[in-house]
Amino acid sequence: MSAILENITVIDWTQNVAGPYCTQLLGDLGATVIKIERPGTGDDTRQWDSPSWDGEATTFLAFNRNKKSICIDANDSKGQEIIKKLVEQADVFIHSLKPGSAEARGLGYEELAAINPSLIYTAISAFGESGPLRGNPGYDPLIQAYTGIMSVTGNPGDDPARVGVSMIDMATGMWALTGILTAIINRSKTGKGCRVGASLLETGLAWMHLPLTNYMATGKVPEKIGTATTMVAPYEAFRTKDNWVIIAAGNNRLFSSLCHALDIQKVLNDPRFETNKERVIHREELHQAIEERCIEFNAVELIKILQEANVPCSSINKTNQVYEDVQIQSLEIIKQIEGIRIPNFKIIDLPFRIDSQRSMFRLPPPLLGEHTTEILNDSGYSSEEIELLRSSKVVGG
Template identity: 40%
Template structure:
């Protein structure tokens, strides 16, 4: 039996018109926090990510990709291009607090489902639109994809070796950040609605959010007018804060300030560096980063990674191994924090998902519903929520609407 919601958003209902990653990331977060999420999918096909495989989860027809961002959702297949499908959306909106969509700009308006078309009838509706480039501006009509947003947003120009190609981040961060910023916007809009009773549209553009998380590098440019160079695994503002080779692999060494650098040098036989003006302050070390790397590389190669981790942690100097995913999920701290959650899938298989990292002491995230099979909850939503008869439901199935 499905577990009752218990999170801080318990009692809220979300109509989820999203697919792939940015939108589903947003709606999964809402679901994890207790909202009831009704995911609308295309009949016969569903969310594109159902086919983003291999790998499929063993003994299921679900891709690992889809499973990662679609728990705590009920799947209803619906052809929103059909008048009957649009009518069902309107009936569902009578019961919903939030609508999240990531269609191209203006696409939902063709079906009478744009924000301007809905707000008069549903003044309290919170309507979150997640697109590549936002609802306005010269690029608004363009489709948005993670890799091209990483390129256009600047992070690829900052990532990679100095003499190598620009590199994208190894996971789709532009999608993920857009989804999380969308969730933040929704939570703020809920607070506003508590005070005023009024909903609003939240306009999330992936390019906007990518510019926002340029963070220190974006500010470095604004302060100097100079494009930051690619530095490989080095930090633009701190040294040494980078990857070093060890006797048997590599390690990240993070020396965040001058006292820590002094402690490192005195602990590991490098006192002579403290008398060298190039190394005496962080600003000098950043200006002479190549010399820092040259001086410390043979030192770091004198011990194994495990030996360095033990020695540096004992002296409270930041460091860490570079783990493969097999090592990440086997890490005792990751396991102690419960970063993987097993769920019983409708196929009968147990699937593992990555836990929500937001740890609330009073209303923690819960895991009520495993990622759904396509259309799994059609009867529950249409008959249970909207009161549709079995004959009406069958007629919609026969017409391919559901």
Template identity: 40%
Template sequence: MASVSAGSSLAGLRVVEIGTSVAAPYGAQVLGDLGAEVIKVERHGTGDDARQWLPPEWEGRSVAFLSFNRNKKSVVLDYKTGRGRELLEELVASADVLIQNLRPGSLAKAGFTWERLRELNPRLIYCEMSGYGHTGPRAGQPAYDPMVQAYSGIVSITGGEDGDPARVPVSLLDMGTGMWAVVGIYEALRRRDATGRGSHVQPSLLQTALTWLTAPLMGVAAGGAAPKRLGSGYRATVPSGAFPTSDGHVFLQAGNNDTWHRLLEALDARELRDREGFGSNADRVRHRNPVNVALSQHTVKFTTAEVLDRLGPTLVPHSAVHTVDQALEDEQVRAIGQIVPLEHPGIPGFRVVNLPLTFDGGYPPHQGAPPELGADTRSVLASLGLGEQDIDSLFADGTAAGRGTPDAVKH
């Protein structure tokens, strides 16, 4: 692996991830992006569930796995056997952070309670994720991002006004919980810098969901009605949303009369200016549907490119509604340099989406592509002081697996 910028404050720190799917793998990936050594402990044979989520694939490897596991080492270790458990204990003793999102209670059942972890390493920061939080009647239940979107109220407010409820189609709870894990781990690291002691950090999908819903929940707590689905619209401003063009959609918004008049001018739609009930934003909010229909009848006369040309000089907030392939090739997206090549031994042209942050103008450097299953078992066991022969015998008895053992699959 390439060396990490000396600038990173996480360089030299070891993170052990016992993660699967998205939340813990993503949180650990962010720590690796920021310079930590991340050791991903995986199951024999299949490893992280996300390795099997095909299609979509890239040279036979799962795009989901590739998205959330760069800058890591992969170790295959059966920590439910006696010797395997000892090795995980040694790994934990050598680590700064342990992050996991197994089914609630399952790591404790394998012998790794917070009490035991603290005994093994009083400086350890233990980030334990759950679906529904660590207390309450559902604390022990597994959960998935879409189910918790539904449980928390997010699904009820997503989708068309007259249509069925929809899901937010990005991993806002899984990836979001990974981000909150990173925030909690940084705070715990600074506490440890001051005190020498580790902490127990517990994020969850449900808590992450309620935080996304902060404003709607507080609106209801204040006595307001539960928000309804508004499609691409916005409760307090009309027009705001995606409007049809002859070849797609354009997103636009006019929150006050000055902007509304400039919008109508640009679209040759002056006639709407004096229409009954369209006179102020408050009027337009009351007549949401007629305003949207009337405006759509004008936007649809033009191509998307024509609408963008007409709105360009007006200061009316607007945007193309890009498809994901259009976004990937967009000039501004290219200019910010966030999507970059990363060398992968089996994927020519491999690219990744960098952290959405720069430090003093630059993205942090990468350590390596997402690892093949068990690619680093030998080197990580060697870092615990094991010799070649010890490792060979662990491979032979199935406690560990890696390159060259039949139990390790190719990807």
């Protein structure tokens, strides 16, 4: 699978999570990814070093494998010329600057497309490319708040809660990847490049697709409902003697199986619970009736009973349980990487396979400016020119 994009070169002028995740995905698929970083400091996430792994920030390590790092001062005219030279032979250029910032440096779409008409120029922003907030900075939790995700996350009456993973950032990277791959397909037909845009805000709105559709249909503002979902019941967490178990009976057949497995025939025969619509209306009464039975078991016992009846269910696992889980280990998505500077380094691979194959780990997350000399040499700069650029601090590493 790592050979799919082996002829694609990506110039990656992004930092934090959304952009680097997008370019890491491209690298995992075989693209050559050249990561441009600020001399001296590099990607902000290099300083997000709590926690760290063998002295290196885990956030940077998680989103920057299969890349080469070059340090360029993009505020210097000579640095801008280096970037333009890299773009001449590139297929994709991607940045995560505020709208207008690349253009102010002479690195906007029009300028770079004039150099390389087949270039796929990709811009990732926080609030999008139009509107009064277009120039504002934004991060994952801010967008979770702005788009209403926090308003539907958590239990009724609780303080606001962020979804506990970087879902906005990572999904924005995935949407940007979708746009880039679509553009690559289109370029194979037309020979022309294009401009791809993605934003954290639009990603947040995409995640709110169903709550917004429900609001537009009913005029009712969705609220927090804990582990449940608005349109199906029972579809939530239930207490046991020692833990919680999620039960997802998404249709009448599964509801019947659940009631038979728990020997609660009276619930199955109750007219209040005859259809999913009725079960949703009477969710609280249904929850109480099921939980009265669940509480008689511990979580392991209840899951065994439900799995034997083919009722979808799960314990609410902690991270260590996920890591040690037999099913997850069998998928071989968590890979140990040998022979690099970090002992016992592991990665989370791409969550799909092609012809049963996952991606190939080719390069560890780079040290800051690790490949500056190599990349400049490959771009035609002489050793003397490179030393002059380095001594004038146009490049680093």
